[in-house]
Amino acid sequence: MRGKVILVIDDEEDFCRFIKxxxxxxxxxxxxxxxxxxxxxxxxxxxxxxxxxxxIIMPGMxxxxxxxxxxxxxxxxxxxxxxxxxxxxxxxxxxSGGVICGRIFMAKPIVLNELLNKIKTLLSHT
Amino acid sequence: MNDLSKxxxxxxxxxxxxxxxxxxxxxxxxxxxxxxxxxxxxxxxYRLAFESTYDGIFTVDRNFNISSITPSIETQxxxxxxxxxxxxxxxxGILTPESLTRAISDVIxxxxxxxIKCAVYEFVAKDGTRKIREVTGTxxxxxxxxxxxxxxxxxxxxxxxIEKALAESEKKHRFITEKMTDVVWMQDMNLRTxxxxxxxxxxxxxxxxxxxxxxxxxxxxxxxxxIALDVLAKELAxxxxxxxxxxxxxxxxxxxCHKDGSTRWIENIISGIRDDQGVLTGLHGVSRDIxxxxxxxxxxxxxxxxxxxxxxxxxISLYEMDTKGNIISGNPEIFKTFGYVQDDLKKGLNVFxxxxxxxxxxxxxxxxxxxxxxxTGGTEYTGIRKDGSTFPFLxxxxxxxxxxxIVGLRGAIIDLTQQKNTEKKLQNTREQLIQAExxxxxxxxxxxxxxxxxxxxxxxxxxxxxxQNKATLPPDVKEDIRICMTHVSRIVTIAESLKQxxxxxxxxxxxxxxxxxxxxxxxxxxxxxxxxGIEIETQYQPDLPAIFMDKEKIEQVLVDxxxxxxxxxxxxxxxxxRIITRxxxxxxxxxxxxxxxxxxxxxxxxxxxxxxxxxxxxxxxxKGTGLGLSISYGIVTDHGGKIWAExxxxxxxxxxxxxxxxxxxxxxxx
Numbered sequence: 001m002r003g004k005v006i007l008v009i010d011d012e013e014d015f016c017r018f019i020k021x022x023x024x025x026x027x028x029x030x031x032x033x034x035x036x037x038x039x040x041x042x043x044x045x046x047x048x049x050x051x052x053x054x055x056i057i058m059p060g061m062x063x064x065x066x067x068x069x070x071x072x073x074x075x076x077x078x079x080x081x082x083x084x085x086x087x088x089x090x091x092x093x094x095x096s097g098g099v100i101c102g103r104i105f106m107a108k109p110i111v112l113n114e115l116l117n118k119i120k121t122l123l124s125h126t
Numbered sequence: 127m128n129d130l131s132k133x134x135x136x137x138x139x140x141x142x143x144x145x146x147x148x149x150x151x152x153x154x155x156x157x158x159x160x161x162x163x164x165x166x167x168x169x170x171x172y173r174l175a176f177e178s179t180y181d182g183i184f185t186v187d188r189n190f191n192i193s194s195i196t197p198s199i200e201t202q203x204x205x206x207x208x209x210x211x212x213x214x215x216x217x218x219g220i221l222t223p224e225s226l227t228r229a230i231s232d233v234i235x236x237x238x239x240x241x242i243k244c245a246v247y248e249f250v251a252k253d254g255t256r257k258i259r260e261v262t263g264t265x266x267x268x269x270x271x272x273x274x275x276x277x278x279x280x281x282x283x284x285x286x287x288i289e290k291a292l293a294e295s296e297k298k299h300r301f302i303t304e305k306m307t308d309v310v311w312m313q314d315m316n317l318r319t320x321x322x323x324x325x326x327x328x329x330x331x332x333x334x335x336x337x338x339x340x341x342x343x344x345x346x347x348x349x350x351x352x353i354a355l356d357v358l359a360k361e362l363a364x365x366x367x368x369x370x371x372x373x374x375x376x377x378x379x380x381x382x383c384h385k386d387g388s389t390r391w392i393e394n395i396i397s398g399i400r401d402d403q404g405v406l407t408g409l410h411g412v413s414r415d416i417x418x419x420x421x422x423x424x425x426x427x428x429x430x431x432x433x434x435x436x437x438x439x440x441x442i443s444l445y446e447m448d449t450k451g452n453i454i455s456g457n458p459e460i461f462k463t464f465g466y467v468q469d470d471l472k473k474g475l476n477v478f479x480x481x482x483x484x485x486x487x488x489x490x491x492x493x494x495x496x497x498x499x500x501x502t503g504g505t506e507y508t509g510i511r512k513d514g515s516t517f518p519f520l521x522x523x524x525x526x527x528x529x530x531x532i533v534g535l536r537g538a539i540i541d542l543t544q545q546k547n548t549e550k551k552l553q554n555t556r557e558q559l560i561q562a563e564x565x566x567x568x569x570x571x572x573x574x575x576x577x578x579x580x581x582x583x584x585x586x587x588x589x590x591x592x593x594q595n596k597a598t599l600p601p602d603v604k605e606d607i608r609i610c611m612t613h614v615s616r617i618v619t620i621a622e623s624l625k626q627x628x629x630x631x632x633x634x635x636x637x638x639x640x641x642x643x644x645x646x647x648x649x650x651x652x653x654x655x656x657x658x659g660i661e662i663e664t665q666y667q668p669d670l671p672a673i674f675m676d677k678e679k680i681e682q683v684l685v686d687x688x689x690x691x692x693x694x695x696x697x698x699x700x701x702x703x704r705i706i707t708r709x710x711x712x713x714x715x716x717x718x719x720x721x722x723x724x725x726x727x728x729x730x731x732x733x734x735x736x737x738x739x740x741x742x743x744x745x746x747x748x749k750g751t752g753l754g755l756s757i758s759y760g761i762v763t764d765h766g767g768k769i770w771a772e773x774x775x776x777x778x779x780x781x782x783x784x785x786x787x788x789x790x791x792x793x794x795x796x
Contacts, residue, residue, distance in 0.1 A: 018592055
C-alpha cells in the first residue's frame with residue numbers, strides 16, 4: 001500500500017498535531033493538516049488527499065462550507081470526507097451507524113482505533 | 127207642845143216626826159261625810175295627776191316677774207324655786223331666745239284677757255339641755271282686774287317623739303306605697319286573691335279592691351294561665367308525695383293583663399302558706415314588673431339566636447375554651463373540621479388533643495400572650511383530626527373575661543388545606559416557569575458549551591491515547607493514563623447530555639399512540655428489567671387518541687424515568703414498576719393524556735423535591751449526569767405538557783407526565 005495522504009482540517013492546532021502523530025505512527029500514512037477552512041481547501045485541491053478529516057464548526061470558513069466547495073470541484077468531489085465533530089453525540093452516531101444522510105461522522109473525542117479502522121475501511125473501498 | 131190640850135195621841139205623833147227628822151239629819155251628816163271623802167279622793171287624784179301630767183305651774187305678774195312656781199322646776203330644769211322666784215322671766219335664761227320672744231308676746235296677749243292654749247316653747251335647763259314644753263296661759267283675775275298670768279306647763283317630749291315617729295312611719299309607709307313597685311299578695315288554694323298590696327295599682331292599674339274581685343283567669347293571659355295551672359298541678363303532685371321542701375320558693379315569669387288592655391311580664395317569687403299541721407292552705411308571693419327586662423331579654427335572645435345561626439352558618443370554626451384548654455363550646459364547623467361530634471364535648475375535649483405535639487409549646491406560648499391581653503394575629507398550627515389525620519389551620523384567638531377575671535379563650539380557626547393546595551399549585555407553576563426559564567437559558571448555551579468542552583477534551587483524549595500506545599511506558603503510568611481516560615469519558619457524557627437541551631424540531635413530530643410508544647420502550651427494556659428483578663405492571667387506558675409528538679424524545683423521557691426508577695429500587699426487596707395511562711378530558715380546552723410512572727423505591731426526599739428537575743442535580747454521585755430529568759422536563763414542556771413528581775403514600779415515587787391532546791407545537795428549535 002503506497003503512502004496514502006490524509007488531510008486533517010481542524011481549527012485546533014494541538015488536535016492537528018496529535019492526530020498527525022497518531023495516524024502517522026499507525027501506518028503508512030502522510031498526514032497534512034490545516035487549521036483554517038480556506039487553507040484546507042487549498043491543500044485539498046493541490047495535494048488531492050485520499051481522505052479528508054473535516055471539523056464542522058470552525059471560525060471563518062466552516063466545515064460544511066469546505067465540504068460544499070469540494071463537492072463542487074470534480075477534482076475533489078470524490079474524496080471521502082469523515083466529519084469529526086463535537087456537535088453530534090456519540091450516541092446518535094452510534095444509533096445511525098456513523099452515517100447520517102450519506103455522510104460519515106465521528107464524534108469527538110476521537111477514539112483513535114475507531115478512526116483508524118474507519119480510515120482503513122474507506123481506503124480499502126477505493 | 128205646850129198646849130195641854132194635846133192629846134196623848136197627838137204627842138205620840140209628834141215624837142214619830144221628830145225621830146224621822148233625827149234620821150234625816152243623821153243621813154245628811156253621812157252624806158256630807160261621803161261628799162267630803164269624795165272631795166278628798168278627788169283632790170288626791172287631781173294632785174297625783176297634776177304631779178304626774180304637768181311639769182309645773184307658775185305665775186307671772188304684769189312685770190313679767192315669776193310670782194309663784196311649783197317646786198317641780200327643780201326636777202324639770204334644775205333650778206331651785208328661790209333661784210327663780212320674783213325674778214323677771216326674760217332674765218332667767220330658761221327659754222331659748224326665739225321661745226322667749228314668743229312667750230313675752232303671749233304673756234302680753236294673756237294680760238289683755240286672751241287665753242293662750244298649747245303654745246310650744248323650748249326651755250333651757252340649768253345644765254343647758256333643751257326641753258320642749260307645751261304651755262297654756264290663763265289670766266289671773268281679781269276683783270275684775272287682770273293682774274297676772276297662770277302658766278301650766280306640760281311635758282310633750284314623749285308626744286313629740288311619738289308624733290315624729292308617726293310622721294316618719296307615715297312617710298315611710300307613703301314612700302313604700304308610692305314607690306314600691308313590688309306587689310305582695312296572697313291567694314287561697316282556688317287561686318283567688320285574698321290580699322294584695324296597694325302597689326298593684328301602680329303595676330297593673332287595678333285597685334286592691336278590684337283585684338280581690340277578680341278570678342285568676344282575668345288576671346293572666348291564656349298562655350300564662352296555662353303555665354301557672356301546669357306548674358301548680360306539678361307542685362301539688364310533689365306535695366302529695368310529701369318529699370318536697372315546704373320552704374321551697376318558686377320563681378315564675380308570667381304575663382299579666384293590665385287594666386288598660388296591655389300586658390305586663392311579671393316575675394313572681396311564690397311560696398306556700400301552711401297551717402299548724404304544715405298543710406298547704408294558700409300561696410303568697412312577691413311580684414315584680416319585669417316587662418322591660420323581659421323585652422330586653424327577648425331582644426337579646428333574638429339577637430343571640432341570630433348570631434348563633436350566623437355562627438353555625440359560617441364556614442369558619444369557632445370555639446371557646448377555659449384556661450386549661452378544655453373546649454367549652456364550638457360551632458358545627460369546628461366539629462366537622464376536626465372530625466368530632468358535639469357529644470365528644472361531654473366526654474371532655476382538650477384543645478391540645480387537636481394540635482400536633484410539635485406545635486404544643488408554641489400554642490401554649492401564644493395562649494399565654496393572648497391571655498395577657500396582647501394581640502398575636504393569626505397563628506398557623508398543624509391540626510389533628512379525630513381519625514389522626516393532620517391538616518394546617520390558622521388560629522385567631524382573644525381572651526374571655528368574666529367580671530374582670532380571665533376565664534378562657536375564644537377563637538376562630540380557618541382550615542388552610544385548600545389554601546395550601548392552591549399555594550402549592552401556584553408554587554408548582556412558579557417552579558415550572560422557573561425551571562422552563564432555566565432550561566431555556568441552558569438550552570441556549572448548552573450546545574455551544576458542549577462543543578467548546580468537547581474540542582479541548584478531544585485533544586486531551588487524543589494526547590492520552592498517543593501516550594497509551596507507547597510501548598515503553600511503565601505499567602503504573604499506563605494505569606494512570608487509563609484512569610484519566612475514564613474521567614475524560616465522564617466529561618464527554620456530561621457534554622453530550624448538555625447538547626440535548628437543543629429543542630425538538632417540528633420535523634420530527636408525528637401523530638403517535640402513546641400506549642404503543644410506552645409498550646415499545648418496555649419491550650426494549652424488558653430483558654434488563656427482568657435481570658434487575660423488577661416486576662412490571664401496566665394499566666393502559668384503551669383507545670387513547672393519537673397525539674402529535676416527537677416519538678424519539680418521548681421515548682427518551684420514558685427511558686430516563688425507567689432508569690431512575692430502577693436505580694431507586696436497587697436496594698429494595700419488592701421492585702414494582704407501574705406505568706399507567708389515562709385521558710383527562712375535562713373540557714375541550716383541557717384535554718390531555720397522563721402517563722404515571724411509579725416505583726417502589728426510596729422515594730424523593732422532601733428537600734430534594736424542588737431540585738430534581740434542575741440540571742446537574744443528582745443523588746447518584748458519580749453515576750448520573752444530573753441532566754436526565756431536566757432534559758425530560760425540557761422535552762415534555764416542548765410538547766406543551768407538564769411533568770412533576772410526588773412521593774407515594776406507601777413508599778416510592780411517581781412521575782406524572784401530562785401531554786395535551788390538541789396542541790400547536792412550538793417550533794422554535796435552536
